[in-house]
Amino acid sequence: MLAARSKHICGQLQALFGHTQKKQPRETGPKDTPFTVAIVGAGIGGLTLAIGLLKENVPFVLYEAAAKYSIIGAGVGIGPNAVRAMTMIDPKLRDMYYETSSGNLTPGKENVMMDALYAGEGFSTPAPFGAKSYQRTSAHRRDLLNHLTSMIPRDRVRFSKRVVNVRQLSNSVIIHFEDGETVEHTAVIGADGVKGPIRRFVLEKAFPDEVAPTFTGRYTYRFTVPIKEAQKILGTLADDAKCFMGRGVNIMAYPISKGKEYNVVAVVCTEKPWTHEKWTHQVSKEKMLADFKGKVDERLIRLLDWAEPVQWSLHHHLSTPIYYNRRVCLLGDSAHATTPHQASGAGQGIEDALIMSHILGKVKSPHQLTVAFEIFDSIRRPRAQKVVETSFECGHIYSLAHPDFGDDFVRIAAHLNRRFLWIWEHDLEADVKKADLMFEMLTARI
Numbered sequence: 001m002l003a004a005r006s007k008h009i010c011g012q013l014q015a016l017f018g019h020t021q022k023k024q025p026r027e028t029g030p031k032d033t034p035f036t037v038a039i040v041g042a043g044i045g046g047l048t049l050a051i052g053l054l055k056e057n058v059p060f061v062l063y064e065a066a067a068k069y070s071i072i073g074a075g076v077g078i079g080p081n082a083v084r085a086m087t088m089i090d091p092k093l094r095d096m097y098y099e100t101s102s103g104n105l106t107p108g109k110e111n112v113m114m115d116a117l118y119a120g121e122g123f124s125t126p127a128p129f130g131a132k133s134y135q136r137t138s139a140h141r142r143d144l145l146n147h148l149t150s151m152i153p154r155d156r157v158r159f160s161k162r163v164v165n166v167r168q169l170s171n172s173v174i175i176h177f178e179d180g181e182t183v184e185h186t187a188v189i190g191a192d193g194v195k196g197p198i199r200r201f202v203l204e205k206a207f208p209d210e211v212a213p214t215f216t217g218r219y220t221y222r223f224t225v226p227i228k229e230a231q232k233i234l235g236t237l238a239d240d241a242k243c244f245m246g247r248g249v250n251i252m253a254y255p256i257s258k259g260k261e262y263n264v265v266a267v268v269c270t271e272k273p274w275t276h277e278k279w280t281h282q283v284s285k286e287k288m289l290a291d292f293k294g295k296v297d298e299r300l301i302r303l304l305d306w307a308e309p310v311q312w313s314l315h316h317h318l319s320t321p322i323y324y325n326r327r328v329c330l331l332g333d334s335a336h337a338t339t340p341h342q343a344s345g346a347g348q349g350i351e352d353a354l355i356m357s358h359i360l361g362k363v364k365s366p367h368q369l370t371v372a373f374e375i376f377d378s379i380r381r382p383r384a385q386k387v388v389e390t391s392f393e394c395g396h397i398y399s400l401a402h403p404d405f406g407d408d409f410v411r412i413a414a415h416l417n418r419r420f421l422w423i424w425e426h427d428l429e430a431d432v433k434k435a436d437l438m439f440e441m442l443t444a445r446i
Contacts, residue, residue, distance in 0.1 A: 040190050041064065045191040052358070056360060102255045113416075117242060166197075199334050203321070220314060317335065359376055
């Protein structure tokens with residue numbers, strides 16, 4: 001099986017990695033055989049992948065279920081690892097992101113991810129956490145998507161294309177859409193989000209219990225506040241990113257839109273299952289406020305006046321045994337949907353796009369596509385799934401429920417100052433080099 005072969009080669013790479021390699025003979029199979037890739041889903045991961053494939057001259061069509069590009073959502077945190085991935089895909093992508101991204105407004109706090117505070121009455125002295133390797137940046141999802149879409153030719157995108165079925169033939173993949181149309185591509189990449197259908201076609205036969213995302217026991221209220229209004233309520237606390245920690249609740253808030261808006265994600269922990277048909281649930285204003293009354297400072301209650309009383313359930317893919325099935329592969333939230341506590345979900349989708357576009361840029365024959373997906377799975381899945389697991393754990397810390405830390409803010413702050421380094425300082429250049437070596441070795445006889 002390819003996965004076993006990949007594991008064997010990964011062992012060989014431990015000895016090879018970091019040393020100058022002799023040029024290996026190129027594969028002896030067909031050369032430059034035309035192939036096309038279908039990208040399903042026009043979120044951050046799918047759009048970034050499309051930009052990467054454009055740079056690599058890989059033919060693709062992007063299919064989106066909605067009638068137009070969606071701007072659902074508000075703030076998106078992008079860590080230094082994701083910014084490096086943008087740069088490696090296309091420096092123009094990074095430059096466009098910086099045009100609209102925001103950091104902390106207080107001078108000298110460029111390297112602070114957030115200030116940790118006790119959410120209860122009176123708050124506590126802010127305890128900053130971050131690193132020299134970290135630069136605080138975040139953006140409104142609307143602005144980020146506008147930049148991404150501006151880099152993709154309109155004729156590469158088809159809207160109102162909702163997937164209902166996927167069939168793999170010996171050398172191609174057939175996609176059936178809800179409107180009755182069918183299309184044929186050489187490979188399919190599902191970047192269609194946590195609830196997207198492509199995951200089912202990858203996992204259902206071998207891992208049926210892993211198809212559906214699982215409820216994390218948390219839901220959020222998401223909203224933005226004009227920064228001046230937030231400052232009237234919180235004073236200078238609204239100038240920078242904050243993580244207000246309370247028992248069973250936590251509120252993450254930070255400036256976006258070049259410091260004009262204050263993005264708020266208010267998280268509530270619950271032991272009850274999510275029984276609502278949809279993943280959002282309208283409640284009364286009284287119910288929303290009751291979720292926080294007695295747990296947070298009255299200033300945060302006043303901030304909630306700006307929120308629509310809609311609960312957004314948090315689901316994730318805590319376990320995904322494999323990201324591909326022959327010529328169908330998962331990317332972004334469809335593979336590794338995560339919670340927002342480490343601000344790494346979008347960044348992992350961007351890292352996915354870097355590795356996927358780089359590997360597909362090396363493919364010369366359709367017969368190499370499954371190998372490309374195998375390499376992607378080998379490199380990306382361990383790291384992305386660790387992000388899912390540790391983000392869920394981080395939610396326990398933020399809600400003062402972690403058995404190792406409780407409400408000890410000294411220990412929490414010390415831990416948070418080193419917790420994220422493995423995410424931020426990851427060597428993406430080494431990942432690309434590893435992909436090159438694996439591709440050369442695995443395609444030597446194809």
